[in-house]
Structure formats: structure tokens, C-alpha cells
Amino acid sequence: MKLLEINVVCGVKSTGRIATEIAKEYENKGYEVKIAYGRDSVPKEFQKYAVRIGSKASVYYHAFISRFFDNAGFVSRIATKKFLKWADDYNPDVLWLHNLHGYYINIEMLFNWIKTRPNMEVRWTLHDCWAFTGHCTHFTMAGCNKWQEECFSCPKKCDYPKSMMFDRSRKNYQKKKNLFTGVSNLTIYTPSEWLKEKVKKSFLKGYEVKVLPNTIDKNLFQYTKSDFRIRYNIAADKKLIISVASSWTKSKGLDDLIELSKMLDAEKYVVMAIGLSDKQLKSLPNTMIGVGITGVKELVEAYSAADLIVSTSKEETFGLTILEAAACGTRSIVYKDTACEEVALKNGGRAVDMDVNALYSAIIEES
Numbered sequence: 001m002k003l004l005e006i007n008v009v010c011g012v013k014s015t016g017r018i019a020t021e022i023a024k025e026y027e028n029k030g031y032e033v034k035i036a037y038g039r040d041s042v043p044k045e046f047q048k049y050a051v052r053i054g055s056k057a058s059v060y061y062h063a064f065i066s067r068f069f070d071n072a073g074f075v076s077r078i079a080t081k082k083f084l085k086w087a088d089d090y091n092p093d094v095l096w097l098h099n100l101h102g103y104y105i106n107i108e109m110l111f112n113w114i115k116t117r118p119n120m121e122v123r124w125t126l127h128d129c130w131a132f133t134g135h136c137t138h139f140t141m142a143g144c145n146k147w148q149e150e151c152f153s154c155p156k157k158c159d160y161p162k163s164m165m166f167d168r169s170r171k172n173y174q175k176k177k178n179l180f181t182g183v184s185n186l187t188i189y190t191p192s193e194w195l196k197e198k199v200k201k202s203f204l205k206g207y208e209v210k211v212l213p214n215t216i217d218k219n220l221f222q223y224t225k226s227d228f229r230i231r232y233n234i235a236a237d238k239k240l241i242i243s244v245a246s247s248w249t250k251s252k253g254l255d256d257l258i259e260l261s262k263m264l265d266a267e268k269y270v271v272m273a274i275g276l277s278d279k280q281l282k283s284l285p286n287t288m289i290g291v292g293i294t295g296v297k298e299l300v301e302a303y304s305a306a307d308l309i310v311s312t313s314k315e316e317t318f319g320l321t322i323l324e325a326a327a328c329g330t331r332s333i334v335y336k337d338t339a340c341e342e343v344a345l346k347n348g349g350r351a352v353d354m355d356v357n358a359l360y361s362a363i364i365e366e367s
Contacts, residue, residue, distance in 0.1 A: 002032045004092035006053075006110075008102030010037035011046035013246040014320045015099050015127050017296075018214055020046050022096060034090060036083060038104020051086065053104050054079030062103035063161075070135065070163035070172065073100065073107040080106040084113050097124040101137065101161060111179040118184040125189040125212065128317055131180060132202035134169030135161070138315035140338070141251055147173070148201050160249065177203045191318035192339035213343075214318050220296055221303070221327040228298075228305040232289055234270050239367060242306040244274045244299065244321040245313070253312025253335075254280065256356045260312070261288035263360050268367070274302055303328035308366060311340045314354060319343040333362045 003026045009016035016037070023033045023046075035049040039059050042050045054062075058079045066072040083105070095114065100107050114122060128137040134151025136142070142155045154169035181203060188204060189212040190196040199209050234240055241264075245252045254273065261271035262285070271288040273280075284290040291302070303309065309325040311334040319340035322332045332349030334340035341351040352358040 001030065001094070002090060002092045003034070003094045003096060004087060004090060005033070005035045005049075005096045005098065006037075006100065006105070007035065007098035008038050008100075008104060009040045010035045010050045011043045012040055014214075016040075017216075018125070018127075018320075019096075019098055020049065021215060021217060023049050026094075031094075034092075036087070038102055051083075053083045059103045066103065066161055067163060068165045070157065070166045070168040072103060072135075072161035073105070073172075074175070076104060076106045077109065079104070080109045084109060087113070092120060094121045094123065097122070099127055099130075101130045103161070108175065108179060111183070114183055120185065122183055122186040123189060124186065125191070126195060126199065126317070127191065129195070129198060131176065132199065132204050134171075134173030134176070135163070135167075137161075138251060138317075140315045150174070180204060181206065183207075192342050194339040194342060195317040214320050214323065216320070216324055216327060218327050221300055221324045223329045224300050224304045226301040226305065228301040232272070232291075234289075234305075238267075239269045239307045240272065240305060241269060241308045241310055241363065242272045242274060242302055242325075243310050243312060244302070244325075246275055246293070248273070248276055248280055251313060251315040253314055256312040256359070257310070258285060258288065259356050260310075260360060260363075261285070263356070264363065269363075272302070272306075274299070299324065300328060303330050306330050308333065308363065310359060310363070311335060311338075311344075312356070312359065313338060313340060316340045322349065323347065331366070333359060333366070335359070 005019050007015055007019045011020045019035050027033050033049055034051050036051045036053050038053045058076055062075040065075050130137045133147045135154040136156040144155050151169040151173040154167055157163050157167050186207055188207045188209045191214045196209050196211050243257050248254045257273055274291040275293055276290045281290045303325040309330050309332045316338040322343045326347035332344045334344045334351050335354040336351045344351055352362045
């Protein structure tokens with residue numbers, strides 16, 4: 001039996017780690033497993049699974065074209081044709097899809113290929129909302145519900161996957177609806193009840209939708225003593241509050257975290273953001289500590305050293321960092337009305353109104 005997974009990354013970032021966890025699980029069941037991915041490097045331990053779709057150059061080209069024509073997911077024809085030829089030869093029994101956005105694969109060619117293989121079991125884990133919108137990955141901050149009927153005049157055109165000129169959200173929506181519906185033997189998985197509810201209001205509602213919460217390797221994510229506080233010059237008597245993201249986009253709430261760092265007493269608290277870009281690190285105020293993109297080992301050390309993890313994100317479909325921190329013994333405070341709330345409450349954390357003042361009050365109460 002053969003399993004083929006498709007995701008934008010392999011073995012790195014949240015979805016990449018989820019894909020490799022599934023790969024290990026199926027390998028233990030006796031499956032031959034491959035993960036087709038589009039970008040970023042693959043850790044050595046997972047290279048045995050990895051099959052690259054396209055190249056760095058094809059990703060850049062896809063991104064460049066979609067910036068003008070708002071057609072993310074509909075470029076990369078040469079890269080996808082080559083990959084599908086390989087996939088035909090590999091001949092998977094089970095196809096497990098993850099994030100198909102990220103400028104690396106042509107979804108029209110992919111789904112046309114899928115529909116020629118009605119006996120292949122297809123599973124699709126949605127990690128965000130891109131599959132059933134005409135443009136965006138999340139719509140909560142925009143307060144937009146057009147995706148329930150038909151997208152047009154997208155209020156998030158300038159957000160990822162960013163378009164600087166055309167708005168083709170209606171056309172994208174129609175094409176996705178035609179492509180993604182009518183697939184034999186397809187089951188959709190969501191990491192949260194929150195996202196399942198949204199899927200059931202979309203054009204994907206005809207499929208069976210199962211909640212499959214993201215899991216973590218507890219052999220990796222567990223309380224670990226280290227010199228983390230010493231490395232970052234954090235006194236033992238100070239409360240360390242961390243927040244982690246693989247990419248600190250606007251919706252992740254970095255502005256709120258910065259405001260929080262200014263509100264808290266610097267004699268008692270240290271606020272740390274992990275996963276920042278070089279540009280964000282340079283612009284960070286001296287009221288908080290910034291850490292760039294890091295590996296699992298340092299993440300575990302950070303979770304273990306922290307007194308509290310907070311999420312200022314306003315758009316989440318799960319909240320993997322909250323689960324990882326909980327496995328390391330660290331409590332959480334998150335914003336309500338995102339899927340983070342589900343994860344936090346199940347793991348001894350709490351949720352507050354989507355306001356930095358509410359977050360500040362909760363932290364003071366926890367101290």
C-alpha cells in the first residue's frame with residue numbers, strides 16, 4: 001500500500017510537522033510513504049519521504065504572476081505536469097492533501113488528475129479556509145461571509161496571497177467550486193469544530209467532514225530543563241510570557257503583543273515573541289525580546305522555560321503552539337472566537353475577549 005501526501009512544506013513549520021507525523025504513522029502500518037512539497041528545506045530525518053514539486057525559481061514565478069493576476073494556485077503548469085507524471089508512476093492508494101496554496105502547484109491540473117482515479121482514497125486536511133474562498137486563507141478580521149454564496153470584490157485582495165492589480169475572487173471561487181466538488185471517495189478533515197462549522201456552510205458541505213485535532217510528538221514536546229533563560233538574560237524571578245508563530249502576519253496580533261509588553265511591569269514580566277522575520281526583529285521595541293525562526297529543540301526549551309504562553313492571533317483554525325506548550329507544562333491564555341479557544345480550554349488554559357486589555361487583566365490574575 002502506498003500513501004502520497006501533498007503539502008507546501010515537509011517536516012518544518014506546523015503543517016510540515018503534521019504531514020511527517022502522518023507519514024511516520026502510516027509507515028509503521030507498513031505503507032510506503034512519500035510527501036510531495038513545494039518549498040523550503042527538508043530536515044535530514046524526513047528526506048526519505050520528500051519529493052520536490054518544481055523549484056525555488058518556479059515558486060518565485062508563480063508568486064510573481066499571481067501578484068498581478070490574482071490567480072494563486074493556477075500557475076506552475078510545467079512543475080505540476082512533471083510531478084503528476086511521477087505520481088502516476090508512484091500510483092498511490094491513498095492521497096492525503098494538506099495546504100495547496102503557497103505558489104507551488106496547479107490545483108486545476110491536480111484535481112483533474114485526481115478525478116481520473118476514482119478508486120484512490122482521498123483525504124484532505126484543511127489547515128485554513130483557502131479551499132472554499134475566492135482568495136483569502138482567513139476572513140474573520142474582515143468580517144466577510146461572501147464565501148458562503150460567492151466571492152467577489154474581495155476585501156482581503158491585498159493580503160496573502162496578495163494581488164496588487166486584479167481582483168479575480170469571483171472567478172477563483174467558481175473554478176475552485178467546480179474543481180473541488182464531485183471528487184469520488186473524498187473525506188475532509190478539520191483540526192477543530194470551529195473550522196468544521198465553516199466547511200459545512202461552504203460549497204464543500206456535500207463531503208463528509210471529520211474533526212481530527214492536530215497531534216504532536218510527545219517524545220519531543222515535553223518539559224525539558226535548559227539554559228534558555230540564561231541565554232536570553234531573563235532573571236529567575238521574572239515571569240516569562242511567550243508567544244509563538246511560524247509567520248507573524250497581521251492577523252497573528254504582533255501589535256497587540258507589543259502593546260501588552262508596554263503595559264506589563266518590566267520589573268516583573270518579560271514578553272518574548274518567537275518566529276519573527278529579520279525585518280520584524282529590527283523594528284521590535286526594547287520592551288520585549290524577539291527570536292527569529294527556530295527549530296523544535298529551542299521551541300521546547302522556550303515552552304518549558306516560560307510561565308505562560310499567550311496567543312494574540314485573531315484568525316486560527318487550531319492553535320498548535322498552544323498544544324505544544326501544554327505538553328511542556330505551560331498554561332495558555334488566548335483570544336476567544338478562534339479555534340485556539342478549543343485547544344486552550346481542553347488543556348487547562350483560558351480564553352478572553354479579543355482585546356489586549358482583557359489579555360492584560362488575565363495575566364495579572366494568573367500571577
